[in-house]
Amino acid sequence: MPTVKHIISSLLLLLGLAVVIVACKKSPDDPAPVVKPTPTTTITSIDPATAPVGSTIAINGTNFNTTPGSNTIVIGGVVATVVSATDTRLVVVVPAGATSGPISVTANGQTAQASTTFTVATPALKPVKEVSGTTFANLSWKKDTIYLLRGLVYIPADYTLTIEAGTVIRGAGPERDPTGTNHAGALIVERRGKVIAQGTASQPIVFTSAKAVGQRNYGDWGGVVLIGKAPINQLGTTPVPNGVRGTVETYGEPLDNSGTLQYVRIEYAGATQPTTPVTRLSGLSLLGVGSGTTIDHVQISYSGGDGFSWFGGSVNLKNLFAYRSFDDDWSVDWGYVGNVQFGVALRDPDVADQSGSNGFEVENYSPTETTDVTAVTLVNGLTQAAPVFANMSNFAFNTTPTTTNTAKGTGAYQSGIYLRRNSAISIYNSVVYGYPVGVTLNGSGTGLTSGTIDLKGVVLANVLTPIAGTGSISTDQASAYFTAAERSNQIVQASNLASLLINGANFTLTAPNFLPQALSPLLGSGTSGGKLINSFFTQVAYRGAFGSDNWISGWTNVDPQNKDYDR
Incomplete structure (x- = not known):
């Protein structure tokens, strides 16, 4: 019996616990607990x-x-x-x-x-508007239209062409000249006329070939020409060169204003013009253009002639890119006295002109004169081409330079800097890399002794012959001048090129990068003072066109062959 009583007591205890548990359960009316869901993308x-x-x-x-x-x-x-x-x-x-x-x-x-x-979506084709001859009206070209230049297109005196950022202008070949004279398409802004072409880094203005993707080539069309009223050291009856109408006149207005070119690309210009003798326009030709004109951030690509050409004048320019030119990159003549800073030229080593391709080709006399002693006739107060170039970089061969004919051209490379016919140029803090000759001085030796030629802070690298003298200047004279300690010039032998620490992609034609490596001796070693005090020049310590600012980024194009300009 005690066992039975114990069992009954245990059952009664369990029953009591069950009642307590049931009593503690929530009412059906109590809210359910909130469970926050995991956020889902x-x-x-x-x-x-x-x-x-x-x-x-x-x-x-x-x-x-x-x-x-x-x-x-x-x-x-x-x-x-x-x-x-x-x-x-x-x-x-x-x-x-x-x-x-x-x-x-x-x-x-x-x-x-x-x-x-x-x-x-595939954008719709832009409409094409053909332009030819001379229009005596102010013009405004918009980015929603493509403009086709047929023959020589003139913006005459007292009229202005305004080009919207992002606009594409295409130049036709000589076969499409409506006058039947076989002039390739070209834009020519005449004296007292103006062009206002203000592109932006994101929307550059582009002058290019009229040919389709994959069919473009050197010299498909003419180029862009600006003519101003700044002094030129030629007789006023001298014809404007390269088939452009008119004569040079004898104006003397160095502050003249031909307008604005900013963030502009000029591609595949330099066509042969039907003149006697045969001539070619450059990508950009500046004739008597004054310092009131604004020109910066301009790229010339695949020019069939020179890249940039100056015929007299006093215009100042910055941030220039000459890419794969056929002839010279920077051509100076007729008494140009302006200033240029930050320019880079990258060559295709397989392409050169039959006349011999140079980085700089600078001269002073009329092409018909043969003497290098008698000064040119004083016109408009100028006797010599005396510009100032600073922070320029000229790159040709990354391998050993060659003086033989190139694979794709009929000519050969000559000099990184070729100064002839008593020119009086100054070049500061610049780099010449990969030419058969670094500097050629041709003409009278008086320019060396008088200081009218001023080369300081110039680096010559990967050149077969660093310095050459011709005419009445001997090579010994030229070398003694260039290597004088006060000039801070430098010759880097082929065995020591790695010491320059240039960018590994410097010579990559499809994607060049010109920024020197962080410890490059080109950074922080430039000369200063003298003509560089001019307020136009940005005071920088480096040699060559680049420090840490890659100013060609965004607005330039090194593959214009495959760019679709129709949309």
């Missing part, structure tokens, strides 16, 4: 769902990162740039190379893919 819509490369679109959804760079957006297989971000909306740029396909977003550790396909 989703894409709900794309606005618009069709857009061209370079445009912006909005991606709407959930759980995006509010820091733009913390979201990874892939459009048609290519990562896109995020312009702005909230947790529900991303604004992105359709990237170059993107194809139609899905869009995905990776944010906050999750990846979502849109349920619909995004379509990369």
Whole structure:
């Protein structure tokens, strides 16, 4: 019996506990506990769902990162740039190379893919407006239209051509000259006329070939010519060179203003013109252009003649890029006295002109004169070409330079700096790399002793012959002048080129990078004072065209052959 009583007591205890437990349970009316769901990254819509490369679109959804760079957006297989971000909306740029396909977003550790396909739109062809002859009216060219130059197109005195940023102007070949005289298309701004071509880094103004992608070549069209009223040291009856109408006149207005060229590309110019003897325009020809004119950030590519040419005048220029020129990169004549700073030339070592290609070719006399002793006739107060160039870089051969004919041209390379016919140029803090001859001094030796020729802070590297003298200047005279200690010039032998620490991509034609390496001796070793005190010059300590600012980035193009300019 005691055992039975114990069992009954235990059962009664368990029954009591059950009653307590049931009593402690929540009422059916009590609210359920709140469980917060894990945030999910989703894409709900794309606005618009069709857009061209370079445009912006909005991606709407959930759980995006509010820091733009913390979201990874892939459009048609290519990562896109995020312009702005909230947790529900991303604004992105359709990237170059993107194809139609899905869009995905990776944010906050999750990846979502849109349920619909995004379509990369093909922009419509821009309308083409043909331009020829002389228009006696102010003109305004817009980026939504392509302008085709047929024959010599003149902007005459007292009229202005204004070109919107992003506008494309194409030059036709001589076969499309409407006058039947076989002049290649060219834009010529005459004396007292003006061009206002203000491109931007993101929307440069482009002058290029009228030919299709893959068919463009050196000298497809003429080029761009500006003519001003600044002094020229030629007789006023001298014809304007290279087939352009008119004579040089005898104006003497060094502050003259021919307008503005900023963020401008000129490609495939330098066509042969039907003159006797046969001549070619340069990419950009400046004849008597005054210092009131603004020119900076200009690239000349694949010119069939010279890259940049100055015929007298006093215009100042900065940030110039001569890319794969056929003849000379910087050509100076007829008493030019302006200033130029920050210019880089990159050559194709397989291409040179039959006349011999140079970096600088600077002369002073009329081509019909043969003497190097008698000074030219004083005209407009000028007797010599006396410009000042600073921070220039000329790159030809990365390998051993050759003086033989090149693979794609009928000529050969000559000098990085070729000074002839009593010119009086000053070149400071500049680099010449990869020429058969570094500096050639031709003519009278008086320029060396009088100081009218002033070469300081110049580096010659990878040159077969550093200094050469011709005419009445001996090589010994030229070498003694260049290597004088007070000039701070430098000759870098082929065995020591690595010491310059230039950029590894410096000579890469398809993607050049000219910024020297951080410890390069070109940085911080430039000369100063003298003519560099002029307020035009930016005071920098380096030699060559580049310090740490890659000023060719964004607005230049080293592959114009494959650029679609029709849309």
